[in-house]
Amino acid sequence: MAQNRMAPGSKTLVILFFILLALSVAIAYYEYFIARNFELFYDDYGEAAQAESYNVDLQIYKN
Known part of the structure; x- marks a missing residue:
């Protein structure tokens, strides 16, 4: 008979x-x-902020 070599509770x-x-x-x-x-940018404090104005500025700059 093979013995279980693992300690009790280690399987859990x-x-x-x-x-x-x-x-x-x-x-x-x-x-x-x-x-x-997602269009989320994080500021220095780690809080999520929508960057809609950034995207609008980018579209104006591209055109």
């Missing part, structure tokens, strides 16, 4: 680790691929 910790890993990967994916496609 391993499962929890992989859940947290998947969650962090999902958050990083969201921030890199999805959030950057």
